[in-house]
Amino acid sequence: xxxxxxSVGWIGLGNAGYPMAACLGKKGYRLVVRDAxxxxxxxxxxxxxxSRAATMAADCFTDCDxxxxxxxxxxxxxxxxxxxxxxxxxxxxxxxxxxxxxxxPFDTRELGAELEKLxxxxxxxxxxxEQLHAIDTxxxxxxxxxxSPKALEKVLPLLxxxxxxxxxxGSLGAGHTMKTLNNYVSVGSIIALCDALVTGxxxxxxxxxxxxxxxxxxxxxxxxxYSMSNxxxxxxGYQLELLVKDVRIAxxxxxxxxxxxxxxxxxxxxxEDSLKLVEKGACHSECLTSWEQRAGVEIQKTDRDKKANxxxxx
Numbered sequence: 001x002x003x004x005x006x007s008v009g010w011i012g013l014g015n016a017g018y019p020m021a022a023c024l025g026k027k028g029y030r031l032v033v034r035d036a037x038x039x040x041x042x043x044x045x046x047x048x049x050x051s052r053a054a055t056m057a058a059d060c061f062t063d064c065d066x067x068x069x070x071x072x073x074x075x076x077x078x079x080x081x082x083x084x085x086x087x088x089x090x091x092x093x094x095x096x097x098x099x100x101x102x103x104x105p106f107d108t109r110e111l112g113a114e115l116e117k118l119x120x121x122x123x124x125x126x127x128x129x130e131q132l133h134a135i136d137t138x139x140x141x142x143x144x145x146x147x148s149p150k151a152l153e154k155v156l157p158l159l160x161x162x163x164x165x166x167x168x169x170g171s172l173g174a175g176h177t178m179k180t181l182n183n184y185v186s187v188g189s190i191i192a193l194c195d196a197l198v199t200g201x202x203x204x205x206x207x208x209x210x211x212x213x214x215x216x217x218x219x220x221x222x223x224x225x226y227s228m229s230n231x232x233x234x235x236x237g238y239q240l241e242l243l244v245k246d247v248r249i250a251x252x253x254x255x256x257x258x259x260x261x262x263x264x265x266x267x268x269x270x271x272e273d274s275l276k277l278v279e280k281g282a283c284h285s286e287c288l289t290s291w292e293q294r295a296g297v298e299i300q301k302t303d304r305d306k307k308a309n310x311x312x313x314x
Contacts, residue, residue, distance in 0.1 A: 121146070
């Protein structure tokens with residue numbers, strides 16, 4: 001098993017990083033973990049005693065064969081790996097960095113070229129999921145890019161221990177390309193759903209019933225099934241500011257591919273307008289706030305219990 005042969009470092013124990021690292025902890029990996037909040041590392045080691053918490057020193061991952069990063073964006077990944085206190089200069093030749101963050105594929109290729117000079121391979125392996133909180137139970141989907149067949153062979157067992165669905169997509173950056181296009185499709189459904197909800201309410205439809213209909217119709221999507229299935233719960237765990245970042249990456253990827261479409265720019269405008277109306281760290285589904293403002297309506301959340309008992313609106 002890879003848990004017996006690989007020494008693994010992990011940087012980033014946030015909403016996604018902690019449960020992903022925990023998938024390896026449950027399978028007996030001896031992880032060296034680090035987070036900007038040291039208490040997250042302490043908590044992880046308490047839960048998985050085979051692991052140990054790293055300090056912020058650059059040489060904490062010297063003995064690791066593989067270091068996984070799960071960080072907010074590519075800029076942070078680059079700083080952690082190659083910055084003033086970066087870990088790369090202390091890593092062994094032949095080691096591998098796996099970036100599971102949501103980053104620009106172009107930035108990933110640049111980072112890979114610089115790491116290659118240090119004889120370190122970079123693999124991009126961002127995540128998505130088919131249902132809410134799938135990452136908590138090892139059900140994430142990984143999209144993998146690598147220029148090194150040897151590095152890919154080395155890390156695939158590790159990735160499969162992290163996730164149920166692992167898709168090698170091609171050369172370095174291909175994983176991040178797939179991630180941004182996947183998120184772009186998801187954004188389209190979010191915007192269409194917000195349009196439909198405010199329009200429906202203006203015309204007398206119950207928004208919660210609309211979602212119930214879509215979930216057994218052709219309008220079904222991740223938002224209707226999970227993140228916005230219970231209107232205004234705003235608890236998906238995925239922040240609006242991260243969604244905006246992902247749309248910016250998608251827009252850049254499309255433009256650099258030479259394909260012309262007006263939709264990415266329009267989606268970005270709508271979501272950036274939404275970002276101005278919510279508090280920092282707000283759930284991405286709270287973008288609905290700006291649709292309510294533009295439509296001049298407030299989406300009414302139906303009490304499902306009352307509705308089921310015949311005492312609510314129907």
